[in-house]
Amino acid sequence: MAGLADFLSEAGLNRARVEVEVEWLIALTDRSLFETSPLSDADKERLRALYRDFGQAEIDWLAEKEAVTQHDVKAIEYLVRDRLSTLGLDSIAELTHFACTSEDINSASYALTVKRAVEEVWLPGLDTVIAKLRELAVEHADAPMLSRTHGQPATPSTMGKEIAVFAWRLERVRAQIAASDYLAKFSGATGTWSAHLAADPDADWPTIAREYIEGLGLGFNLLTTQIESHDWQVELYDRIRHAGGILHNLATDIWTYISLGYFAQIPVAGATGSSTMPHKINPIRFENAEANLEISGALLASLGQTLVTSRLQRDLTDSTTQRNIGVAFGHSLLALDNLRRGLNAISLSRDVLLADLDVNWEVLAEAIQTVIRAEVVAGRSTITDPYALLKELTRGHRVGAADLAAFVETLEIGDAAKQRLLALTPATYTGIAEQLAR
Numbered sequence: 001m002a003g004l005a006d007f008l009s010e011a012g013l014n015r016a017r018v019e020v021e022v023e024w025l026i027a028l029t030d031r032s033l034f035e036t037s038p039l040s041d042a043d044k045e046r047l048r049a050l051y052r053d054f055g056q057a058e059i060d061w062l063a064e065k066e067a068v069t070q071h072d073v074k075a076i077e078y079l080v081r082d083r084l085s086t087l088g089l090d091s092i093a094e095l096t097h098f099a100c101t102s103e104d105i106n107s108a109s110y111a112l113t114v115k116r117a118v119e120e121v122w123l124p125g126l127d128t129v130i131a132k133l134r135e136l137a138v139e140h141a142d143a144p145m146l147s148r149t150h151g152q153p154a155t156p157s158t159m160g161k162e163i164a165v166f167a168w169r170l171e172r173v174r175a176q177i178a179a180s181d182y183l184a185k186f187s188g189a190t191g192t193w194s195a196h197l198a199a200d201p202d203a204d205w206p207t208i209a210r211e212y213i214e215g216l217g218l219g220f221n222l223l224t225t226q227i228e229s230h231d232w233q234v235e236l237y238d239r240i241r242h243a244g245g246i247l248h249n250l251a252t253d254i255w256t257y258i259s260l261g262y263f264a265q266i267p268v269a270g271a272t273g274s275s276t277m278p279h280k281i282n283p284i285r286f287e288n289a290e291a292n293l294e295i296s297g298a299l300l301a302s303l304g305q306t307l308v309t310s311r312l313q314r315d316l317t318d319s320t321t322q323r324n325i326g327v328a329f330g331h332s333l334l335a336l337d338n339l340r341r342g343l344n345a346i347s348l349s350r351d352v353l354l355a356d357l358d359v360n361w362e363v364l365a366e367a368i369q370t371v372i373r374a375e376v377v378a379g380r381s382t383i384t385d386p387y388a389l390l391k392e393l394t395r396g397h398r399v400g401a402a403d404l405a406a407f408v409e410t411l412e413i414g415d416a417a418k419q420r421l422l423a424l425t426p427a428t429y430t431g432i433a434e435q436l437a438r
Contacts, residue, residue: 004333007117008326009061011014016109017076019051020216021097024186025080025339027212028095036092043089048301050083064116096423099188099195103314107228108184110322111218114233115182118240122329123178124358126243132343133250144427145262145353146360153360156430159262159348160437166250172371173243180236183221184213185228190313224248226314230307241300246308246337248293251260254342258283262347262353280378285342292335298327357426362399364421365390367429368408380414401425 001068006012026044029036039047050058058079066075077097084093097105141160146153186209196205206222213220221228257263265283306321372386383389393399393407408421 003121004117004326004330006115007121008329010055010323011111012326012410014059014062014072014076014147015051015054016112017073017105018054018080019112020078020105020108021080022047022050023216023313024098024100024212025092025095027208027215028098029092031203031208034095035204037213039092043087046087046329047084047089050080060200071102073097073105074310075107094342099193099199101189101226102186103227104186104188107221108213108218110214110233110325111184111228111320114236114325115218117326117329118177118180120234122333122336123174125333125340126170126174128340129247129269129336129343130167130174132340132432133163133167133170136160137167137437140348141434143348143350143353144357144430144433146356146363146426153363153364156357156367156426156433158430158433158437159257159353161430161433163251164191166246166253169246170243173246174240176244181219181232183219183232184216184230185221185224186213188225190226191224211326223272225310225312225406227310227318230318234304234308234433237300237304240329241297241304244293244300246336248290248297248350251289251293251335251339251342253323254291254346255283255286255290258286260352260356261349262399264349266345266347277436283342285338285345289335289338289342289359292331292338294329296328296335299324299331303328359398360395360426361401361404362397363380363426364404364424364429365394365399367424368396368411368421371421372411372413375413375417380417381412383412 009015026039026047030038032038061082062072062075064080065078066072066317068076077328081093084090136158140163141158143159144156145159145162147157148153185191187206187221188195191208193205210220210222219232254263258265302420303321303325307318310318324393326409353420369386369390372381372383372389375381376383376386405422408418411418411421
């Protein structure tokens, strides 16, 4: 969680705000606006040290100032002005926060902090889970298992293929998240550059703003009200929530496989599973992941619902809401960590999988009736309604290997088809599951 706090905390947000203010100062002087001269490289580095070395002294300074201003961004402006004076750069002090509304600073700051949190912390966390899933998919690609559709025995698969499905799903959503936009606006009080043009009607302010924002590594939103519309945030949080839903599905499926005995949990020395039942090893990593994903998903849904709307040109509902971005990501990251740890502490019980298959020979009914249909089409059988024939034999009944073999022997089908069916077992009726997993 420490890495996430570097960005999605109040201190992380304020550091980014100082960065945005400082870089705007540099951008204005680089263009020699209002008869200024570009700062020397040394002065630029000293200015940039204000956010690069942002620490407890600045946190305390801002807390004291905000108690007076009752305005967080105004406190940032005063901090930058104070440090300019310390650096002997008073001559450009009036360019601090020049022609900006608070949302110009905030939209860029949130975009920077969320972008960095996603790219440097959250996506690497997701990648560790995907990598483990890929590893397990290949390791268990050839491990036949009884599938369960609606909780009932169904056409077998392999454990590797079923795990590969989750890796496949997550990689698709990951690509969407990695391609996300992170947008900021920088167009003044109501998005019209009015104050900018009043100060210098000849400057191409939209181009200046675009180049500045893109220089921060962000996308530029040209057409806004006082606030950046937050649509990129809604899109991103929906995708993170989507990934969380897939991860939740993974957690519940692995939990169920553990319940069925398909996976054994590797004991941790000294750990206790139950205060009264010494034998227990509880699947707490997966249960913990479930709960954290549910909390994260609820917060992300709330963020998306609130941030998409702002009354007329501005209201402040987004200000409070966005303070919870870090909480939402924190719960998601905690879930990723628990999933990673949980997946590293399970061992496949192949003998249990095979035993389960061996008492469910009725799952071959699908194969038998499908082969009969093909034989009818090929003119080698006159059996009518093969599905009904197999339904009568198997529905609601346990059918063993000998029962099915005797049934197949009586079928009016070609000899090659009959031999294929007689050779088939639940453990070999897995189609191309192994190849799909690999």
